[in-house]
Amino acid sequence: MSTQTEPTGMEDVNNLDAILAITNTDVTEALHAVRDNADAIFTWDYEKGRRPALNKLYEKAKGAQWNGETDLDWSIEVDQDELVELAGVANGPEDLKAFGVDVYGSSLEKWGRKEWKEHQIQSQNWSLSQFMHGEQGALVCTAKIVETVPWIDAKYYAATQVMDEARHVEVFAKYLDTKLSGHYPINTHLKMLLDDIITDSRWDMTYLGMQIMVEGLALAAFGMAYQTTPDPLLRQLLRYVMSDEARHVAFGVLSLKEFYADLSAPEMLERQEFAFEAALRMRNRFLQQEVWERMGVDVKEAIRTFAQTDEVKNQDPFQQLLFSKIVPNCKKLGLLDANDGWLRKRFDTLGVLQFETWDDTGEDYLAFDAVTEDRAAAAAIA
Ligand SMILES: [Fe+2]
Numbered sequence: 001m002s003t004q005t006e007p008t009g010m011e012d013v014n015n016l017d018a019i020l021a022i023t024n025t026d027v028t029e030a031l032h033a034v035r036d037n038a039d040a041i042f043t044w045d046y047e048k049g050r051r052p053a054l055n056k057l058y059e060k061a062k063g064a065q066w067n068g069e070t071d072l073d074w075s076i077e078v079d080q081d082e083l084v085e086l087a088g089v090a091n092g093p094e095d096l097k098a099f100g101v102d103v104y105g106s107s108l109e110k111w112g113r114k115e116w117k118e119h120q121i122q123s124q125n126w127s128l129s130q131f132m133h134g135e136q137g138a139l140v141c142t143a144k145i146v147e148t149v150p151w152i153d154a155k156y157y158a159a160t161q162v163m164d165e166a167r168h169v170e171v172f173a174k175y176l177d178t179k180l181s182g183h184y185p186i187n188t189h190l191k192m193l194l195d196d197i198i199t200d201s202r203w204d205m206t207y208l209g210m211q212i213m214v215e216g217l218a219l220a221a222f223g224m225a226y227q228t229t230p231d232p233l234l235r236q237l238l239r240y241v242m243s244d245e246a247r248h249v250a251f252g253v254l255s256l257k258e259f260y261a262d263l264s265a266p267e268m269l270e271r272q273e274f275a276f277e278a279a280l281r282m283r284n285r286f287l288q289q290e291v292w293e294r295m296g297v298d299v300k301e302a303i304r305t306f307a308q309t310d311e312v313k314n315q316d317p318f319q320q321l322l323f324s325k326i327v328p329n330c331k332k333l334g335l336l337d338a339n340d341g342w343l344r345k346r347f348d349t350l351g352v353l354q355f356e357t358w359d360d361t362g363e364d365y366l367a368f369d370a371v372t373e374d375r376a377a378a379a380a381i382a
């Protein structure tokens with residue numbers, strides 16, 4: 001069910017001109033510095049297990065470490081052309097029309113099979129590149145959590161996540177370098193989101209931005225890629241990464257549930273605003289503006305042609321599914337309903353409220369356990 005009137009402050013958020021006015025200006029720079037504005041916190045309370053759920057997660061993480069070089073079968077050949085053919089390639093305007101996209105009258109009208117195929121290849125390079133950049137964001141954010149969180153059980157757990165994220169950056173970079181056909185710089189909206197998360201001085205905001213929003217979306221996106229890719233190596237890689245990510249999202253849910261219980265309404269509102277801003281940036285990154293740019297077409301025209309309007313429509317079921325982990329987790333944390341449902345109203349305008357009744361991710365990690373499953377299978381054979 002959709003609200004009839006948009007909440008105040010929503011006037012511009014779907015406007016394509018406003019969204020596309022922002023682009024990266026430093027894509028040729030090798031380094032990007034962000035001030036993290038936080039105190040490093042020591043705790044002298046070393047009593048382990050004061051927070052049993054975090055301690056359980058930590059013990060689980062210690063036994064679930066894998067090696068990206070040796071546990072994945074890098075000898076598997078990846079034929080990107082064949083992968084794209086298997087997924088299906090449009091031959092021209094009529095094929096797109098069947099999917100409700102009218103490219104007649106735009107510069108995409110003259111595109112045939114060759115151009116649409118190249119577009120899909122670029123889109124795959126772009127997606128994997130953004131996964132890799134997001135993983136580096138997680139690496140840096142989790143290192144910050146080790147420093148800033150005041151609880152020893154959380155510092156221990158976060159330390160295991162730093163190692164997990166290093167491995168994730170490593171395997172996505174290797175897959176891009178050795179199996180696909182090119183890298184993309186970080187998407188401008190993803191970069192702004194990571195900058196916002198790292199810049200905020202409050203330790204719980206790192207968790208909210210990274211563990212709940214970015215990793216919640218990543219878990220859903222990896223799940224969809226896992227279900228749909230015909231490439232056995234990418235499936236293997238994603239299965240291992242997802243079993244780590246499920247723990248990371250649980251870490252966010254368990255830690256913030258405790259912390260939010262004592263926050264005032266105005267403090268909760270700041271968290272709700274932060275979560276919604278993050279949701280918009282993540283939605284906007286999926287416009288893939290850099291892919292159209294590389295294909296040499298007018299970016300605004302191409303995105304408008306696909307949206308068939310000047311507004312981002314928020315009706316694509318695939319895009320909505322990306323929020324399937326975020327929404328139930330926000331609900332569990334009280335973010336959806338605090339302050340008269342401030343975030344609920346805004347998630348409704350993004351068309352993602354239907355996920356509020358889905359399972360939250362506090363315990364999902366128990367069902368995703370690639371390492372234990374594979375070790376048990378190997379032991380059974382031996
Ligand atoms: Fe990760």
Ligand SMILES: [Fe+2]
Pocket residue numbers: 138165215244245248
């Ligand atoms: Fe993660």
